[in-house]
Amino acid sequence: MPEEKADQACPDPRPFWSGSIAFGLINLPVSLYAAYRRHRVALRMVDEDGTLLRRRYYCPHDEQELTAAEIIRGYAVAEETFVMVEDEELDAVAPEQAREIDLRRFVPAADIDPMYFERAYFLTPGEGAVKAYRLLAQSMQYEQRAGIATVVMRGTAHLIAIIAEHGILRAETLRFHDELRSPEDIGLPALEQGERARVQAFRKSIRSRSRKTLPRRLLADRYDAAMRERIDYKLRHDEDVIHAPTESAEAEDARDDDEIDLMQVLRDSLQQKETATGQGRSGGDGHEKSRAASGRKHDGDGKRNQASLERLTKSELYRRARKLDVSGRSSMTKAELAKAISGTTDKRH
Amino acid sequence: MTARAMWKGIIRFGAVRVPVKLYSAIEDQDVHFRLLHRQDRTPVRQVMVNPETDRVVAFADTRRGYLTRTGDVVMLDEDDREALQPQAGRDIEVLDFLPPSAIDHRWYARPYYLGPDDANDDYFALITALEESDRVGLARWVMRKREYVGALRLHQGYPMLVALRHAEEVVPLDTLEPPDGPRLDRKELSMARQLISMLEAPFEPQSYHDEQRARILDLIETKRRGGRVKIVPMRRTQASTNVSEALQASLEQERRHA
Numbered sequence: 001m002p003e004e005k006a007d008q009a010c011p012d013p014r015p016f017w018s019g020s021i022a023f024g025l026i027n028l029p030v031s032l033y034a035a036y037r038r039h040r041v042a043l044r045m046v047d048e049d050g051t052l053l054r055r056r057y058y059c060p061h062d063e064q065e066l067t068a069a070e071i072i073r074g075y076a077v078a079e080e081t082f083v084m085v086e087d088e089e090l091d092a093v094a095p096e097q098a099r100e101i102d103l104r105r106f107v108p109a110a111d112i113d114p115m116y117f118e119r120a121y122f123l124t125p126g127e128g129a130v131k132a133y134r135l136l137a138q139s140m141q142y143e144q145r146a147g148i149a150t151v152v153m154r155g156t157a158h159l160i161a162i163i164a165e166h167g168i169l170r171a172e173t174l175r176f177h178d179e180l181r182s183p184e185d186i187g188l189p190a191l192e193q194g195e196r197a198r199v200q201a202f203r204k205s206i207r208s209r210s211r212k213t214l215p216r217r218l219l220a221d222r223y224d225a226a227m228r229e230r231i232d233y234k235l236r237h238d239e240d241v242i243h244a245p246t247e248s249a250e251a252e253d254a255r256d257d258d259e260i261d262l263m264q265v266l267r268d269s270l271q272q273k274e275t276a277t278g279q280g281r282s283g284g285d286g287h288e289k290s291r292a293a294s295g296r297k298h299d300g301d302g303k304r305n306q307a308s309l310e311r312l313t314k315s316e317l318y319r320r321a322r323k324l325d326v327s328g329r330s331s332m333t334k335a336e337l338a339k340a341i342s343g344t345t346d347k348r349h
Numbered sequence: 350m351t352a353r354a355m356w357k358g359i360i361r362f363g364a365v366r367v368p369v370k371l372y373s374a375i376e377d378q379d380v381h382f383r384l385l386h387r388q389d390r391t392p393v394r395q396v397m398v399n400p401e402t403d404r405v406v407a408f409a410d411t412r413r414g415y416l417t418r419t420g421d422v423v424m425l426d427e428d429d430r431e432a433l434q435p436q437a438g439r440d441i442e443v444l445d446f447l448p449p450s451a452i453d454h455r456w457y458a459r460p461y462y463l464g465p466d467d468a469n470d471d472y473f474a475l476i477t478a479l480e481e482s483d484r485v486g487l488a489r490w491v492m493r494k495r496e497y498v499g500a501l502r503l504h505q506g507y508p509m510l511v512a513l514r515h516a517e518e519v520v521p522l523d524t525l526e527p528p529d530g531p532r533l534d535r536k537e538l539s540m541a542r543q544l545i546s547m548l549e550a551p552f553e554p555q556s557y558h559d560e561q562r563a564r565i566l567d568l569i570e571t572k573r574r575g576g577r578v579k580i581v582p583m584r585r586t587q588a589s590t591n592v593s594e595a596l597q598a599s600l601e602q603e604r605r606h607a
Contacts, residue, residue, distance in 0.1 A: 024598075024599025035519075045412075047411065050424060053397040055398075056395070056396055057394070058396060071393060072387045082392075083573045094561055105548055105549075107549075111552040115460035122525070128588035128590070130528050131533075134527075136541065150559075159557045167528070168525060168527045176378070179376055186372045186464060188507055194476060195473070198471065199478045201365075205364065205365050209362060209444075213447070214453075220516050223496060230425065231425070234424075241423050242422045242423075244419060267525060
């Protein structure tokens with residue numbers, strides 16, 4: 001249960017949440033994937049010899065190292081007195097209908113003040129839901145509406161806006177009204193009209209700096225770019241670089257931590273085909289097509305043994321697993337991926 | 350009640366200079382938990398350990414390094430990292446002004462209110478000018494050793510800076526392919542649009558409350574008194590198989606409710 005905060009190099013390729021949307025009487029299973037890429041250079045905590053450190057949890061009484069199963073959340077009801085709460089209990093206190101996205105209200109998408117926006121997630125259709133997904137996305141886009149609902153995800157309630165753009169549905173979590181302060185809470189002064197001459201001068205300045213679109217380059221992370229440059233410099237000059245002994249455990253670790261590109265998982269989930277259990281006519285066809293495609297791709301791959309596969313990076317293995325349509329690939333470790341891929345290739349030859 | 354300012358800065362563009370104070374617009378309402386050792390209900394201690402020797406390394410003795418693909422570690426000490434930090438300063442430099450719709454929701458990260466610092470004249474002139482020109486400023490500033498780019502906009506008539514995410518973080522939509530399939534049925538599309546229109550409403554943020562917070566506090570109270578909670582696992586729902594029929598029935602249901 002404790003979440004790793006020190007080393008965030010390996011994001012979880014599983015969805016943030018899976019559940020369903022109720023749109024009228026239509027039931028639309030979906031998964032949520034973060035709409036953001038983790039982009040910053042990950043600095044690790046190391047000791048003076050450059051050994052990667054691991055976070056561990058101890059009980060202060062007996063100095064015993066604790067496993068995740070031995071750790072539980074506690075809420076302080078008095079000093080040093082805690083009520084223990086299981087993760088499952090946090091979910092279970094919400095009635096079942098609170099755990100699905102019930103789209104009962106559609107509001108003009110432009111009416112939501114940006115200060116409410118917290119995080120965005122892309123929605124991908126669950127099994128058999130591709131058609132309903134496309135239908136909802138297209139209709140919402142036509143109508144320029146955002147669907148609003150509250151939903152309990154992973155034990156926490158979220159106010160969310162479902163927005164359709166570019167044929168893709170996304171969920172933006174919004175802050176609840178009472179999580180935001182009002183100008184009165186801050187104690188801001190009563191509003192007054194600005195003095196005319198000053199306002200005119202300000203407006204002129206605003207006009208001269210106006211443009212139509214957001215320049216992405218102004219939003220570049222300059223700190224991160226500088227950090228990468230510094231690291232490259234040190235590597236080129238072999239300065240402060242602690243070399244790994246060849247094929248050390250650490251090098252193995254490094255490759256295993258190599259992250260699967262979340263975008264790859266997302267693209268993959270968006271493109272899954274309508275299945276036979278799905279909607280009528282179109283279902284069967286889509287399924288046939290995907291089988292045929294993966295079959296073709298895989299013939300070109302030829303036979304591979306597991307040992308040579310293990311030399312590949314995790315993301316390369318994931319890419320191959322995806323081509324081969326290996327099920328459960330997004331939650332596999334590097335070794336499991338290699339095994340699954342070699343298994344598939346062996347079977348088919 | 351008056352909130353404490355977290356930072357002071359000066360909004361600048363052209364000859365304009367408006368001294369302001371920043372206030373966080375967010376108030377944390379989360380229920381906070383500690384991590385405990387299950388057996389003896391004691392808060393756990395987190396330590397960093399060298400996994401090869403099992404030796405505990407005090408936080409003050411930990412260093413930072415970048416791990417390369419080949420397993421080499423590039424050490425970056427505090428001086429290195431400090432040298433990369435942006436120059437501290439008081440300027441909130443407005444780089445551009447944009448139509449409000451130019452910034453997609455996904456960019457917005459965290460809002461801060463701006464209050465006047467010293468004189469109010471320029472503060473009110475800025476508000477009126479922003480209101481009349483219907484533009485959002487794109488501003489850059491350095492606060493607490495971090496560089497921010499934010500949107501300068503009005504909320505209930507008051508200026509705010511909403512910190513934005515970095516370009517590298519926000520996935521451009523055109524790099525994603527929407528789910529594909531055969532052309533959608535026109536009748537079904539029109540029914541879906543009709544259903545959306547029937548559920549049209551204004552956005553009223555005050556009408557939504559975090560009921561889960563109260564449920565969690567109730568749960569804690571129940572457990573404190575020695576009570577138990579039944580755990581009902583969520584059943585997995587199936588996708589509707591006949592969209593057309595479901596739409597038809599939904600429309601009829603809404604008409605009855607109307």
